Amino acid sequence: MLKGFRFSVTTAGIKYPGRNDLGLILSDTPATAAGVFTKNRIKAAPVILSRKRIAKGRARAIVVNSGNANACTGKKGLKDAEMEGRILSDILGIPENEILIASTGVIGIPLPMERLEPALPELARGAGKVSALDLARAIMTTDSFPKIAERKITLGKKTVTITGIAKGAGMISPDMATMLAFILTDAALTLEYSKAVLREVIDETFNLISVDGDTSTNDTVILLANGMAGNTPLHGSSPLEKAFRKGLTFVCEELSRMIVKDGEGATKLITIHLKGAKTRSEAVRVARTIANSMLVKTALAGTEPNWGRIIAAIGRSGVPVREESITISINGIELFRKGAATAKEHLLRDSLEGDEISIGVSLGRGRQACRFYTCDMTEEYVRINAEYLT
């Protein structure tokens, strides 16, 4: 059981009436705080504010809303986010600059403060009345299921818990960050270590997924470590550091998979295993190009083993590959090798009907590899996104 974190949700009617759209995460003690935010040059007001506040490495609370991104809302957007924090600071009696803000939803419409402000007292009063899962539900937008992952780890004689909560289904192509994700742990971590491990684990998890190639203005991952498990604070060379990192990777990996699995309109989770690259960044570049190819994604939606589209994507990735050195397999069946088709597509048809597909690519250039998650692209994706505002 995660120690010392309480959750609350309420209904502010931000976009639609009658659904929980406002959530609060409250740590009983000041937590060591690290964050990674969108690298999109256009940053939402809550991103600008939280990035500034988290710089001091200490936070007590995160308030998050769905239904409105508070992005491209100018000075009013920043003032609104500050006001939200100030009101909660007064009610909760915690320093204003230890409250982090996150928002997700439509871009370019000011937050409806006339509905949000009156909901804050109830939000504050509710702390502890709901679970992390309820909070995960309150931050859903086009998500079809709440995303939460948890792992317990033994650090010497102490047991620590890592709980991750995320949202995201569209505008997913985190470059150096991701959609909203809050990682909470009762482990004690030094600030320096929490920053380093968060960045490193994100590079292996959230940064290797794509739904549609579009990077959001609101991407945010926050790690709060309140130390209530009572372990000796972990630092980069702690003997137990590897165990914590493994747990954190598990939680972030699970959340990443869930985001892609819930990709707007998606029916299949596609895992790309890319190997034989000269460098890791080369591996990621090729994998990302395949992952974002509309032709690859639509072929798989139609259960077509069209490896020609995969090799065309590899060829335009910018990496100087040689056709003769490339091997491509789908669900373990080798389809292209040594410059020629193997004509084994018939072995595949049934397995492509499943809801998970694995693509194996070897570039034959070196020993670096990566794993990348994407999803298929269906007519439903177009329907969802053609009717978003209406």
Place this chain on the structure above:
Amino acid sequence: MLKGFRFSVTTAGIKYPGRNDLGLILSDTPATAAGVFTKNRIKAAPVILSRKRIAKGRARAIVVNSGNANACTGKKGLKDAEMEGRILSDILGIPENEILIASTGVIGIPLPMERLEPALPELARGAGKVSALDLARAIMTTDSFPKIAERKITLGKKTVTITGIAKGAGMISPDMATMLAFILTDAALTLEYSKAVLREVIDETFNLISVDGDTSTNDTVILLANGMAGNTPLHGSSPLEKAFRKGLTFVCEELSRMIVKDGEGATKLITIHLKGAKTRSEAVRVARTIANSMLVKTALAGTEPNWGRIIAAIGRSGVPVREESITISINGIELFRKGAATAKEHLLRDSLEGDEISIGVSLGRGRQACRFYTCDMTEEYVRINAEYLT
């Protein structure tokens, strides 16, 4: 009337029986030849062969098939393409290395030589019996209409004609080249000039379009200039060079527009006018990012003036833009300016129902600009590409 070029088409049954799928362009005299080919690292056999042959700057014929790309077909693919040329060379009595080959269609399946070879004698015999439009029809794959553009230009006392024929509707994101396009002119051009002007005009036309962000393995643009108009050969500093360049640009621009207008499943041609960039490559980078954003393309399919998705795309383009300096308009209505929404979307709704949409973006960073064509993305695109092989 274009002088000295003859066309032929026939039915080889390459992918489907009973439709013209093989075409021949024959110049009565050896033509000055320049070509630009896909920069995809994976190149189809006809691309490899034609690129080699065009290096000497002289060609008599182009043979082109639809229904099969002859890409990723290894050594057999190259042999097949060579054999195709050799047979035509024998029948037509022209040098083998003056015959260029082009193919378009599915990747990874060998050319059905048992059906293609017997069709070649009839193809050769038919030269002159059909029009350029018939040839444009024979090279269609998922295209819904044939693409042809023509312009007459007066060069001093001579009238020259430039005729362009193209195909393409999907896997369209030419980087340094484009889909299949054959530009024929009876003007006389020096080889050096024909290479330079083709490259420069392509950079302003075919290289500024996208349907789905996927670059083909078969992209080819060939310019044949047979000189039968009798003008003094044009070179880079000819006084009449500008007139020819203008005509060539017109033809390439028209074909580019047609390809995007015929984008798979597309219902709208979208023109992005990008200005206020520091450099031209910066302008192209931002325009291309908007053009390839699935969220922008699906919003416009749904006639939603979702400028938030446009600014999110601008922000992830890699150009260090500032939100306050960006202006965004759609169909001439300013929607975002000085960091805030103008709330004028209501003025737009009707005009978004039309089949052409213009997006104006100013970055406020400098004086460079570009024009980029893209199209909306509909459920029909997914349907077409999920059922391509079957």
